[in-house]
Structures are given as C-alpha cells and as structure tokens.
Amino acid sequence: MRREQFHIPSLVSDLDLYYCGIEEVIQHFTCGPAIRDNCLIHYIIKGSGFFECRGIRHPVKEGEIFAIFPGELTYYETDPDNPWTFCWLGFGGRRTKEMLQRAGISMDEPVRFIREGADIPGYIGTMLDTLEAYPSRDLPASKIHGALYNIFAVMETSHLASRPQFPARTETADYVGKALRFIETHYQSPISIKNIADYVGLERTYFTKQFTKATGESPQRFLIKYRIDQAQRLLATTDMTVGQVGKSVGIQELAYFSRLYKKVVGVAPKQHGQSIQLRANTV
CATH class of the missing domain: 2.60.120.280 (Regulatory protein AraC)
Structure with missing residues (x-):
C-alpha cells in the first residue's frame, strides 16, 4: 500500500x-x-x-x-x-x-x-x-x-x-546548556563571549569559570573549535573558497581564519581542502 x-x-x-x-x-x-x-x-x-x-x-x-x-x-x-x-x-x-x-x-x-x-x-x-x-x-x-x-x-x-548530559540538573547545567545551544545556533554570526554571557544572564568572568568547569574548555576555545569543525565539514562537502568558508562560520578576516584553522587542525585550510578533494577524487 x-x-x-x-x-x-x-x-x-x-x-x-x-x-x-x-x-x-x-x-x-x-x-x-x-x-x-x-x-x-x-x-x-x-x-x-x-x-x-x-x-x-x-x-x-x-x-x-x-x-x-x-x-x-x-x-x-x-x-x-x-x-x-x-x-x-x-x-x-x-x-x-x-x-x-x-x-x-x-x-x-x-x-x-x-x-x-x-x-x-x-x-x-x-x-x-x-x-x-x-x-x-x-x-x-x-x-x-x-x-x-x-x-x-x-x-x-x-x-x-x-547529547551528553550533566550528572545532575543544576543551575550551572542550565546556564551551560543555554550557552551551547546559543553557539550552535549563532556560530555563523560574529558573536563574542560577552554576547553568550549576556544571553545566559551571567557576568562574563563568572560565566567563563562555570562553563570551563562544566565542559573542560573555556567558552572561547569551545567556540573556536566548533567553528573550525563546521569549516572542515564545508571544505569537505562544498566548493566554497577558504574565504567563503571562514565567513560562513562567523570569521570575517581570511588571515585570522586561516591562522585559527591551522592551529586547531594542524594544516592550513587551503591545504586541507585540497587533500580532502584529492581523497574524494580517488574513491
């Protein structure tokens, strides 16, 4: 039927x-x-x-x-x-x-x-x-x-x-959960850690301390890694230029994006994109 x-x-x-x-x-x-x-x-x-x-x-x-x-x-x-x-x-x-x-x-x-x-x-x-x-x-x-x-x-x-859950439902978990959802939804925009702290209603320094304690990473480091993870996906699945990929993950300056990408991944985005494309063409 x-x-x-x-x-x-x-x-x-x-x-x-x-x-x-x-x-x-x-x-x-x-x-x-x-x-x-x-x-x-x-x-x-x-x-x-x-x-x-x-x-x-x-x-x-x-x-x-x-x-x-x-x-x-x-x-x-x-x-x-x-x-x-x-x-x-x-x-x-x-x-x-x-x-x-x-x-x-x-x-x-x-x-x-x-x-x-x-x-x-x-x-x-x-x-x-x-x-x-x-x-x-x-x-x-x-x-x-x-x-x-x-x-x-x-x-x-x-x-x-x-997704991984905190062992107990605490006020910190609520704040961090809201922050993670904010990053996932707004990483493509030029958001700052202050924007995230303001969104969850905490002072920036206190928010950074609570976020780091709960996740093991500072919010700045987490945001950078999240953006670079999304950039790797775009390089692997689209024909976008490195500059376009950077802007698509919220990083407007090409040189800064390339520097962050290399720091996280170990190679420059252009080299990584070429390597991904080469592997795809040999499959």
Missing part, C-alpha cells in the same frame, strides 16, 4: 512541504541510484535495510530516519527478509539548513535514531489526510505547516536528548 500527496510550497516560506507519503514496501524494494533537487527524509516505521550515500553504506532500521540532501547521489534498499514500512517528506525553505542542524542531521551524519519517533507517521498522516481532503485553493496551510514543524520538533528533541 502506498499513499503520496504533493504540495505547492510558498516561494518565501521559512520551511514548507513539497510532498509526503507512506508505504509498506515489497520484499525486494530498491530506490536509485538517484539525485534529488530537494531535501528528503524517510522514517522507518518497521523493518530494516540500508541507505548508501557518498560511498558509505548505512544500515537503517525501525525507529531511525535517513536524510537525502540536494545533489547527492543516493541508493537505498530494504532487507528482503525484514522489509521496511516507511514514511517520507520532501521539504525546503529559507530555514531548511538551520532546522536540519538543530535536529542534528547533516551530510556527514544522515542517519539518526529518533526517540518518540512514533509520532512522525501520525503527523505525516495528518498532512496526507489534509492534502487528500481539500482542493489546493481551499487547503488549510496551517495544518500542513503545523504538522511539518511538529516533525522537526520531535527530531530536535531527540537530538538534544542524545
């Missing part, structure tokens, strides 16, 4: 649905190799199989999602002895990158287990019912967008729950 419906998205939407569906697949189901023009997420309701992207084969089973990114050549296949039942949604919009990042989903980590993921088929069912029941001119868009945002809320909550 297969249900699938399509939706005409807004050209100026932050996040919008392109299509969605649900299917209990046949025993020898395969899809691809293929390239998509939009982001696509599958949630496995039951069964097992694998998803292949960028030369890596990922086992995927009940309770997990796998994400397909635009322009990526992908292939997936069910286990004939334990075939999948899955649901899916294609989506896009101005906040797509941010929403995926908040859910802990990236091209390097396209497969994730979703806690409380059983809600996802229900939300997709709501979107299917709505699209089937209304002509496009009368479609209640709020029901579509509400279900879509609820799916991303489930994935984000699961991601946050999977």
Whole structure:
C-alpha cells in the first residue's frame, strides 16, 4: 500500500512541504541510484535495510530516519527478509539548513535514531489526510505547516536528548546548556563571549569559570573549535573558497581564519581542502 500527496510550497516560506507519503514496501524494494533537487527524509516505521550515500553504506532500521540532501547521489534498499514500512517528506525553505542542524542531521551524519519517533507517521498522516481532503485553493496551510514543524520538533528533541548530559540538573547545567545551544545556533554570526554571557544572564568572568568547569574548555576555545569543525565539514562537502568558508562560520578576516584553522587542525585550510578533494577524487 502506498499513499503520496504533493504540495505547492510558498516561494518565501521559512520551511514548507513539497510532498509526503507512506508505504509498506515489497520484499525486494530498491530506490536509485538517484539525485534529488530537494531535501528528503524517510522514517522507518518497521523493518530494516540500508541507505548508501557518498560511498558509505548505512544500515537503517525501525525507529531511525535517513536524510537525502540536494545533489547527492543516493541508493537505498530494504532487507528482503525484514522489509521496511516507511514514511517520507520532501521539504525546503529559507530555514531548511538551520532546522536540519538543530535536529542534528547533516551530510556527514544522515542517519539518526529518533526517540518518540512514533509520532512522525501520525503527523505525516495528518498532512496526507489534509492534502487528500481539500482542493489546493481551499487547503488549510496551517495544518500542513503545523504538522511539518511538529516533525522537526520531535527530531530536535531527540537530538538534544542524545547529547551528553550533566550528572545532575543544576543551575550551572542550565546556564551551560543555554550557552551551547546559543553557539550552535549563532556560530555563523560574529558573536563574542560577552554576547553568550549576556544571553545566559551571567557576568562574563563568572560565566567563563562555570562553563570551563562544566565542559573542560573555556567558552572561547569551545567556540573556536566548533567553528573550525563546521569549516572542515564545508571544505569537505562544498566548493566554497577558504574565504567563503571562514565567513560562513562567523570569521570575517581570511588571515585570522586561516591562522585559527591551522592551529586547531594542524594544516592550513587551503591545504586541507585540497587533500580532502584529492581523497574524494580517488574513491
């Protein structure tokens, strides 16, 4: 059984649905190799199989999602002895990158287990019912967008729950948790440690002491490493210049970015990017 419906998205939407569906697949189901023009997420309701992207084969089973990114050549296949039942949604919009990042989903980590993921088929069912029941001119868009945002809320909550937790819930943990979320959300902007301290409501020196005690690193060091980690991902997965990568992770000056990158990684970003590209071309 297969249900699938399509939706005409807004050209100026932050996040919008392109299509969605649900299917209990046949025993020898395969899809691809293929390239998509939009982001696509599958949630496995039951069964097992694998998803292949960028030369890596990922086992995927009940309770997990796998994400397909635009322009990526992908292939997936069910286990004939334990075939999948899955649901899916294609989506896009101005906040797509941010929403995926908040859910802990990236091209390097396209497969994730979703806690409380059983809600996802229900939300997709709501979107299917709505699209089937209304002509496009009368479609209640709020029901579509509400279900879509609820799916991303489930994935984000699961991601946050999977991160390392402090042994006890303390005031310091609250402050540090807020600081980490602020860094993850705003690292692309030229934020300072004072900006972070102001956001969590602490004096800068006291905030630095509490953050360092809780994480083992100063907030300045953590922010630099986080930005450089994101820069490495961009160098590995895009054709952006070193300067563009630096600005994309919140460091405007090329020389300063190169110096920080070399200090953290051990090689200059240009050399590292060339090395990554060379390895990719030999795979």
